[in-house]
Amino acid sequence: MVYTLLCLVSVVAVLPQAPSPFQVGATVKTTSGQSQGHPSAWLPNVSEYLGIPYAQPPVSSLRFSAPKPYNSTSTFTAAKFSPNCPANVASPRNATITCLTVNVWSKPQTGEKKKAVMVWIYGGGFNTGNSLSPAYNGARLAEDEDVVLVSLNYRINIFGFHGARFLPDLNPGLLDQRLAVEWVRDNIAQSSGDPSRIILFGQSARSASPGAANCSSTWYAASRALNCGGEEVGGKTVECVRGKSWRDVLAAVKSVGGTNPMGAFGPKADGKTVFADYAARRAAGNFIRAPILVGATDDEGGLSVITGRGGASAPKGPPPSVSSSSPPGVVPPPAAKAPPASLWSVVINSMGPAKAGGAGIGRRQTAVPKAPDLSGIGCGPHSAALGRVKNGVPAWRYVYNGVWPNRDIESEGAWHGADIGLQFGTTEFLSKKPDTDEEKKMVKTIMRAWSAFAKDPKEGLKKLGWPIYDENKPTVISLGGRNHASVEFVDRKAYDDNCPA
Numbered sequence: 001m002v003y004t005l006l007c008l009v010s011v012v013a014v015l016p017q018a019p020s021p022f023q024v025g026a027t028v029k030t031t032s033g034q035s036q037g038h039p040s041a042w043l044p045n046v047s048e049y050l051g052i053p054y055a056q057p058p059v060s061s062l063r064f065s066a067p068k069p070y071n072s073t074s075t076f077t078a079a080k081f082s083p084n085c086p087a088n089v090a091s092p093r094n095a096t097i098t099c100l101t102v103n104v105w106s107k108p109q110t111g112e113k114k115k116a117v118m119v120w121i122y123g124g125g126f127n128t129g130n131s132l133s134p135a136y137n138g139a140r141l142a143e144d145e146d147v148v149l150v151s152l153n154y155r156i157n158i159f160g161f162h163g164a165r166f167l168p169d170l171n172p173g174l175l176d177q178r179l180a181v182e183w184v185r186d187n188i189a190q191s192s193g194d195p196s197r198i199i200l201f202g203q204s205a206r207s208a209s210p211g212a213a214n215c216s217s218t219w220y221a222a223s224r225a226l227n228c229g230g231e232e233v234g235g236k237t238v239e240c241v242r243g244k245s246w247r248d249v250l251a252a253v254k255s256v257g258g259t260n261p262m263g264a265f266g267p268k269a270d271g272k273t274v275f276a277d278y279a280a281r282r283a284a285g286n287f288i289r290a291p292i293l294v295g296a297t298d299d300e301g302g303l304s305v306i307t308g309r310g311g312a313s314a315p316k317g318p319p320p321s322v323s324s325s326s327p328p329g330v331v332p333p334p335a336a337k338a339p340p341a342s343l344w345s346v347v348i349n350s351m352g353p354a355k356a357g358g359a360g361i362g363r364r365q366t367a368v369p370k371a372p373d374l375s376g377i378g379c380g381p382h383s384a385a386l387g388r389v390k391n392g393v394p395a396w397r398y399v400y401n402g403v404w405p406n407r408d409i410e411s412e413g414a415w416h417g418a419d420i421g422l423q424f425g426t427t428e429f430l431s432k433k434p435d436t437d438e439e440k441k442m443v444k445t446i447m448r449a450w451s452a453f454a455k456d457p458k459e460g461l462k463k464l465g466w467p468i469y470d471e472n473k474p475t476v477i478s479l480g481g482r483n484h485a486s487v488e489f490v491d492r493k494a495y496d497d498n499c500p501a
């Protein structure tokens with residue numbers, strides 16, 4: 001004991017060290033290796049770590065299978081976003097199968113020592129999407145709101161949601177999301193994140209309804225196109241398809257894709273990651289009892305102003321993260337004007353599932369023949385919020401109504417994905433056009449609310465005065481309007497069309 005003490009004293013005496021100043025982008029130790037960051041090019045006091053692998057490359061026997069953790073002790077330069085996961089909708093120019101990575105933004109030098117963590121999961125109907133869209137840059141949330149922002153890639157399309165029922169895991173894309181969140185739990189403390197305060201947030205794909213289509217048939221159509229046989233050889237198709245290059249697999253998917261590319265692959269009920277009976281589970285309180293904030297935009301269908309236009313008149317030279325074509329099989333409306341190129345990225349990155357029929361959420365569905373109308377969102381937010389509050393779990397519901405000059409795609413109202421730029425504070429960064437004063441206020445309000453929820457999911461929004469959802473009271477939180485930053489609590493009847501009580 002005495003010896004130990006003396007030893008310590010002598011060390012202290014020899015090394016009278018001042019703590020070294022924090023270096024933005026300092027290397028952090030992770031289970032994926034020593035991750036070397038850099039200052040964000042946009043907000044240089046924020047440390048940015050891009051493209052950190054969290055899973056082993058999903059190749060050979062890992063293709064179409066549950067992901068395996070990636071482990072390393074070597075040094076890794078987290079300098080660039082990894083390429084996108086391969087998709088057959090709006091095929092990204094830069095895709096690769098080695099795409100299972102996370103990105104981290106943090107500002108450890110100020111604020112709480114352990115910060116709430118927000119994990120972003122992109123939309124894209126489970127068939128497209130990526131984490132590198134400039135709309136999803138997390139630097140400003142880290143800079144302004146004292147949170148750590150993480151975004152993740154997950155497999156999409158046939159690689160993430162193959163639907164081949166003879167394989168052990170039907171939805172490897174969802175298992176990717178889970179493994180990435182486990183990576184965050186195990187590593188985020190090194191970036192000043194608090195592993196006991198992690199929220200997930202996302203858009204579009206997370207609200208898609210699983211299980212409708214029969215995807216085994218899509219699988220077999222693709223395997224047949226690859227000369228791997230079809231249903232008659234069953235499980236043997238997998239080994240054969242695993243032997244083909246991912247580009248050939250995607251080409252085969254395209255060749256049998258039909259006219260509804262957004263619906264080709266998606267989550268299937270497996271009783272493990274996806275269930276067939278959500279309504280019953282909600283009624284029985286059989287779900288994770290965590291608070292939620294859930295909502296939609298006023299004119300989800302308004303996105304068809306762009307998606308309905310077809311590839312031919314899409315702006316030339318879209319931002320690098322996106323493709324230049326909209327989904328095939330979509331009929332362009334006459335006399336549609338091209339949207340500003342800067343908006344193309346966020347729009348295509350937030351494109352949702354094309355689902356025909358059903359009640360729309362918005363009052364002003366934009367009618368474009370055969371364009372994705374997104375009306376499948378319908379009663380989703382109402383049911384999700386109601387199921388929670390009926391079981392004593394706090395839930396807040398919003399409708400986003402903001403329409404701003406630098407986000408105007410000439411839809412009637414707030415289009416599908418229009419709210420994302422305000423959650424991240426990336427509206428100017430994305431459009432390269434200034435926010436109006438009212439828009440600045442709205443961005444602040446939304447960033448503050450989302451991060452308040454992250455910091456304290458039970459009390460954060462209450463402290464802002466936002467009411468918990470009550471189907472019989474004006475508790476739908478209406479955010480913004482045509483160039484104004486209002487926050488109003490309104491009756492759900494203004495938005496719901498025959499949604500069940």
Ligand SMILES: *[C@@H]1O[C@H](CO)[C@@H](O)[C@H](O)[C@H]1NC(C)=O
Binds near residue numbers: 044045
């Ligand atoms: C970065 O932080 C330093 C130290 O707090 C401050 O002096 C500087 O103004 C900040 N730079 C920017 C671009 O915000």
Ligand SMILES: *[C@@H]1O[C@H](CO)[C@@H](O)[C@H](O)[C@H]1NC(C)=O
Binds near residue numbers: 070
């Ligand atoms: C890899 O890392 C995970 C945590 O991310 C850990 O649970 C696992 O034991 C590690 N595996 C090996 C082989 O080191």
Ligand SMILES: *[C@@H]1O[C@H](CO)[C@@H](O)[C@H](O)[C@H]1NC(C)=O
Binds near residue numbers: 214215216217220231
């Ligand atoms: C789904 O497709 C497979 C393969 O074509 C077929 O065997 C099965 O009967 C179909 N299931 C349903 C519910 O249609």
Ligand SMILES: *[C@@H]1O[C@H](CO)[C@@H](O)[C@H](O)[C@H]1NC(C)=O
Binds near residue numbers: 321
């Ligand atoms: C796509 O790849 C090209 C060539 O490797 C590269 O120059 C470009 O920066 C990449 N774009 C993105 C968005 O990663």
